[in-house]
Amino acid sequence: MQISLYRRLLQNFAGPTFLLLITAGGISYGIAKSVVGTAYDQNLINLAHGAANHVLLRDGQIALDLTGGAEQVLRTDTIDDIYFRVRTGTGSILGGDADLPSLGSERSRNGTGAAELQPNVESLPAHHLAAPQFFDSHYRDTPIRAVRLQQTLGHHTIYITVGETLNKRQQALERLLLGFGSAAVMLLAAATLAVRLGIPSSLAPLKRLEDELRGRTGADLSPLSPESVPLEIREVVRALNALFDRLRAVNTGQRQFLQDAAHQLRTPLAGLQMQIELLESHPADAAALARLKHSVQRVTRLANQLLALARAEAGAxxxxxxxxxxxxxxxxxxxxxxxxxxxxxxxxxxxxxxxxxxxxxxxxxxxxxxxxxxxxxxxxxxxxxxxxxxxxxxxxxxxxxxxxxxxxxxxxxxxxxxxxxxxxxxxxxxxxxxxxxxxxxxxxxxxxxxxxxxxxxxxxxxxxxxxxxx
Incomplete structure (x- = not known):
């Protein structure tokens, strides 16, 4: 099976790039969700503190001093619905949405979307309630994100719960992901363009080397220039030059061998021709016949040795x-x-x-x-x-x-x-x-x-x- 260097480079580049995009997408989604969640969770805390500022202690009794206008400001949001509730530690509702879910009152949703039963904040000791407690739940068949704060006035403990629907969060997450996705698409397009143009451009020296070798005649064994090719294939060019050197040496040896063989054969063949001519003029000359036999033996031995040398050189x-x-x-x-x-x-x-x-x-x-x-x-x-x-x-x-x-x-x-x-x-x-x-x-x-x-x-x-x- 023939292997394409272009296809192998493409496969080696495409695999890691695809895995990198998948990994980057997962990381981007996690970062975007964390950034959006942190920002809007902080807004919920601010709303909860705003509601807590209207809780007063009058004549030893807890009261919520929240006018209609102030409540309207608290609930004002152009995208999401805002819900709140203020409740005492004894369970008395001071104001807001009385049926707003409490943390632990139902199976809420954690960050991964899996159902998770949260602890009941109101049943925990006070030192556990100082920090904001976030939870996900459903209210009026709509998913919400809520926070609970605990505040102590005198000997009274109050709980402020503020929740909102998830429209802003979803929109912000979608915009962030769209931005990340657009950047990923542009990077993928740039990588594709780089591959389509970069790989052929990088392989161009090999094509030029191929054209140069294809255009040579069998007698052209001149060395290639290593400086005209990239570093990665210079050793290949040097190996080719070494091969050319060996071939030149072989060709030189063959030419020298043919010249020497022709020279060695010329003398005994000339002598053989002369002995034949002498024998033709003196058929009964025993000495001439002996010399002719000697010349034939000499030529035969030389021919046999030339054949033996050729056979030995082909010994491999x-x-x-x-x-x-x-x-x-x-x-x-x-x-x-x-x-x-x-x-x-x-x-x-x-x-x-x-x-x-x-x-x-x-x-x-x-x-x-x-x-x-x-x-x-x-x-x-x-x-x-x-x-x-x-x-x-x-x-x-x-x-x-x-x-x-x-x-x-x-x-x-x-x-x-x-x-x-x-x-x-x-x-x-x-x-x-x-x-x-x-x-x-x-x-x-x-x-x-x-x-x-x-x-x-x-x-x-x-x-x-x-x-x-x-």
Whole structure:
């Protein structure tokens, strides 16, 4: 399933934004309700204190001195209905709406709307009644918000209850919520606009990078400019530039390889052509026929080594289907051929190998052993010594081949692994591909190969280390 970066950014932005709006809406509703409730509750307290100011003590008796005009002022409100009642601690009504609910006289409503039975204020001790007591109730089939105050005059206790309908509160809450909602809608519109314009604008450098890469030819491996892209994708550009560097190196190596291969093939092919022409003019010339055979063998060997090098360089793909290989059996299969070459030149050949199996490609492993032994037998003079030792140490297969040939100077131990490199003082024919092939095969098997001086004091020792499992 293909993943859209634009869609993922949109989803990552929309989810938190939606949750933030829901949370902000809940918080806004709570704050608005608290602000409106606190403001109008304070107004109720003021009305209750206004009514309490008209309660007098005359000749030891409590009386409510509230004229009709003053009562009208107390009840005046353009939106809500105002109700009040003044009652003594003994239950006598001094004035107002006698049937106005008392706190605790019925199941009132708390702030969350759930039914809640409040304590009866009039039955509580006086020190509990000093603070205003708010409650929600119903009066004349209409929800109201009310407050009760307690006041002491002499030895008399009075209770002032003032209530009002909830129209002003509801309107104020609706206006506040409308304001919050309008702000939320504008913020959501701004966020949507930012998303619609901001995300494509932010992804524009990727589109430009895509267009630049699409417009390139296969030969254009020039590096991209990291400064032309945002910081977040500069590492991607640097990785691409590193890939381009490796591809340029590969292409350069391939061109050099083709040039070297063409140069190496040109000489034996020219010699082969000349030998054929000489043989045509002197069909019975045995020497010319021998030289022709030698030229054919040289060209065949060079072609085989070029194919082996190409196969070794593709070893990573071949290792996908790696299998368990009996390494000792590979050695045994080639011993007879080595003995023939050694006997022909009186070379003392010694082979010591332990039974060992390794996970790898059998064709490449055979090529590795064959190239190293061919070099050792080729460069060892008549009557010399060549030895092969194969064993397991610390979970690694250790292959060691040493000879008593002319040896390789220490400063050339790395150079001889370059393609077509040959020591200047070498007089024997060769292509300079044996050791490069061996190194490529060791690398694709996650192993290593190194050259050192022969322990016999003369010659060369090649040591190969390969892991038993990949």
């Amino acid at each position: 793909q071949l290792m996908v289907n790696a299998s368990t290989v009996d390494f000792a059996h590979l050695i045994d299969d080639m011993v007879e051929e080595w003995l023939e070459k050694a006997d022909a030149r009186s070379i003392d050949l010694g082979i010591a190998r332990e039974p060992v199996s390794i996970v790898g490609d059998p064709t490449l492993l055979r090529e590795l052993i064959a190239n190293l032994m061919d070099n050792a037998l080729r460069y060892t003079p008549n009557g010399g010594e060549v030895s092969l030792h194969c064993a397991v140490a610390d979970g690694m297969l250790e292959l060691e081949i040493s000879d008593t040939g002319p040896g390789i100077p220490e400063d050339r131990w790395e150079a001889v692994f370059e393609r077509f490199y040959r020591l200047p003082e070498t007089s024997l024919s060769g292509s300079g591909l044996g050791l490069p092939i061996a190194r490529e095969i060791a690398r694709c098997h996650h192993g290593s190969i190194r050259i050192s001086a022969s322990p016999r004091g003369k010659g060369t020792r090649v040591q190969v280390s390969l892991p038993l499992t990949q």
